Amino acid sequence: MTAVALESERVTRAEQAVFLGNGNEAVARAIIDIGYDAEGYYPITPSSEVGELVSKAAGQGEADIAFIVGTSELAALSICAGAAVAGGRVVDVTSSQGLLLKAEQMPAIAGLGLPLVLNLATREVSAPLNIKNGHSDLYAALGWGWIILLAPTVQACYDLNIIAIRIAETVNLPVIVAYDGFHTSHANRRITVFKSQEDVRRFVGPPPFRAALEGRNGRFSLLDVAHPRTFGPYMNDDLINSKVQIDLKFQRARELLPRIFDEFEALTGRQYGVVETYGESNAERWLVALNTAGEAAKDAVDQLASGGTRVGLVIPTVLRPWPEAEISTALASAQRIVVAERASQYGASNFLANEIGATLQRAGNPAKIIQRTYGIGGLNFTLADALEMYALIMTGDADGPEPARRNGKGAPPPYVSTRLTAAGVIPSFAFAPEKSYHGAWPGDLDYAPAQSLVPLTVEQCTWNAEQDGRVNLKELSKMPTRFDKHTACPGCGIFTTLNLFLRGIDGHVVLLFHTGCGMVVTTGYPLTSFKVPYFHNLFHNGASTATGVVEMVKRFKARGELDDEMTVILVTGDGGDDIGMDQLIGAALRNDPFIVLEYDNKGYMNTGAQLCYSSLKGQVCSNAHLGPQQAGKRTHHKDIIEILRGTFAPYLATASESHALDMIRKARKAQATVRAGGFAFCKALSVCPLHWGLGEHVGPSAVEAAVNACMHPLFEVENGVTKITFDPGRAGKKIPVTQALSKMGRAFSHLAKPEYAALADEIQREVDRRWERLKVMAEHPLL
């Protein structure tokens, strides 16, 4: 263990400066101030911004950090693990689904004794999909061996990040810093930060690389070739001892944290404690709430106090190691406690309610705990909600039904009765005494809207049979759209592409979507754009999901239990084929009979234009900027067709709206492939006016230019035989890439400028090389 000099008494105040920003910006500022060696990154709302800001600083030369974008959240954390075992100081950022996808790597990092900081902008977990605040992601990580710090404010986001890396490297345990998604991550506040990075770096200690290499800080480095060691062995009976060590580290952290908090206070004037208490310390009535809810409740405590009612409030700052003594002490005088949680442990009492109850039992404290689940999915928790929580335990009538939601002052609105009727009251749960939900509503049982959709029939949707290569747009105009209105940006390429493609697909269609713009703008509850069956599972597993679906279609058809013929189509952005690449390849290898339609808009647009592996080299992305140290994305674009070529799937194709007849022909071929029992994949170039920086009406000409520049060649690979379906050279339409890039919007147009001539030239050579290679393959049936 490092010999840490805790010199609270002798530390002098470090100069601070005012900073205006949101939680994400505060975290990014801390990361930059601390000086990390590496960040593995994958975007997810609402935490994406942190990595974008760090990468921007790196590109500007303001931060010296290896910023690596992985193909998934798991990949990103795995990159971090590798950097940490090599002795680097590493940070990651995530939320929700991202944390769950990292689940395998999380306990491994703790088990390996790697200090690492993970920032968690809390967000509720699927399904159904919700991107707003919820603590289910945090709760999933409670037992993984990570120290957990909770930041209720933007200020704390900054401060606790600095404290986190200090404690992490002192005890060799990883640390999670959790702050509320949107409520804190996107809330701009006025905070104070260290004026000088040197002061931050003096507090956190020198980067651990040298010390790890020399074995001076209790951990070792993989890069020590003079003294080689094996990291991450296979263990049998010895394993339990390594777990004792984790808890020994937690014990050390438990002892050190208060002293580190004091040292931080001496340096900054900002005091943190293991738990924060507010209000009357001898109160009989208490509320326990985390993060923004706890913070908001302080106003309720003040308001009650000014009315003569004294209550107490506990807001934990350290959740792991569990603050047994502090919780016990804080609640010593409590008789009734509301434990409010932004999550629910389904089928059981809530997580913190259980932990607090157990702590109280050990202390011989018979106080009654009332459990409330609130705010799941981003519902705000305000002063008014806190007052309602306290109201539950004021009168001793906590066993009654939840009072109607009030607005702080005055009479409740006339359309909500003061006591919900018996029919509207959430029943009590035998498995969880005193547990209920705050802010849920029963709905209207008499609600019975009229039917507005007559389901599409096979007859209505048959316009491609026996047409061979003939495409008549007038005839195909009679194909009903399989989807209705949606809320995509005007000029979006996704639905142009989807509509065109589906005009080439006869009969019943079942659509599966990856998470992305396509599904977000079509299925906002309670409405759906889709007139056909539709399933959205997760961001990455559409291909596996589709396999499950088509296996059942096959099975029940064979048994005579399913008469209808249907074509299953997975619709995904290029992003979903990054994070889902392995599953896509798996489905292609299995040759499962469904179509994958990828709309390639060259970025993760739904989360804010972070780079996708299919983005172009030099393209400006929100995590690949133009700056002195960086000129946009560093690597050339992924070619998913070439990757899939290795699976020998029967039909692979590219298409674009600029060549509509070609796309429809390819859709027909894809359907024919599926009907014959095989896998088909089609990638279409799709514009994103918002993030390409393009006028809404320019899409068609931008796509056409890209095709003419051979940046998105139009071809198909049918049973391994390549055929080019549009040769711009032969058609006399080939243009240099710079001409296309200048038409594709602000994310690309800088590449047409003289200062980027060398980069543009490199892109031109790469595009030409791939095009020439494609032509050779088209000439030879064996390639």
Add this chain to the structure above:
Amino acid sequence: MNGYRLLQKDDLGFCNILISALGGDGANMAAKLLFKIGCRDFGLDGGYDARYGSEKKGTATDVSVRFCELGTRVRQSGPTDRPHFLVVFHADLIEPLELYRGVQHGATCIVNTIRPPDEIREALRLASGRIVCIDATKIAHDTHSRINIPHLAVLCQALSFPEEQIKTQIARQWPQAAESNLAAFSGALSCAVTKTFEPDGRFGSTSPMVSRGPIGWRNMLNGGTIDALTHTTVGRDNRIASRGRVPHFNPEACNSCGLCLTVCSDPGGLLWREGRMTGIDTAFCKGCMRCIEICPTTKKGHALTLPAGTGE
């Protein structure tokens, strides 16, 4: 800056500003800048918060800035639901979004509209306060600025922020657009039509809470499933995104070639029947104008053209 005092504050000491706009309007940027100006130039504290969904261009958003004196505890999260200042970028959203809810007595409401304050007062059910009407759309268009600048100008004036300081900050924030933005700023101040309404009993208070909807935990379908037979988006009105600007269709010049169908980003917005193009569904089309360029010249000209009043 010393001496700036907030004239309106709630019980917690906050002056609440709520901005209702659409994605792409620049409301978030303007609000963040306002917060920065308040803190840096006027020594205030407070917060900027927004209600987030997965906003794309054209979907409704709520943004708020709450100001307080330095030293006030800033503890609440999320946008305000009890504004002293309500800024409405799109007056036709007042009714569908119930923007009149929770507005404080004596509030200032700044609305982008060509209608007079009396009409807006009715729409907002304002118990008492000030209505300021500006034609922000026209001002932004005429000055080549953005719709957020006129609103920001009037809001800053209503907050009694000194004009010159705001203009300096706007120019600094967006240097390339400084000239247009400053012209829009001045234009807004000179064109604003203001009327004060005393508490005359015409309207009472409205609560901030909106109704929750007919689907709840008693009747939601298993797993949150949506029944397409009854719940498609067929009833949605995309005029919110198109702002009423859709292509002009001349049936005489149309030969139903179908090329417009191949580029439409809101399929269904172009009305076809029995293989013939018949018109544009104004509640469906979002006015992206993709179809204009591809529409070929026929003997009778172009079937699809830009609507009147387009600058290009």
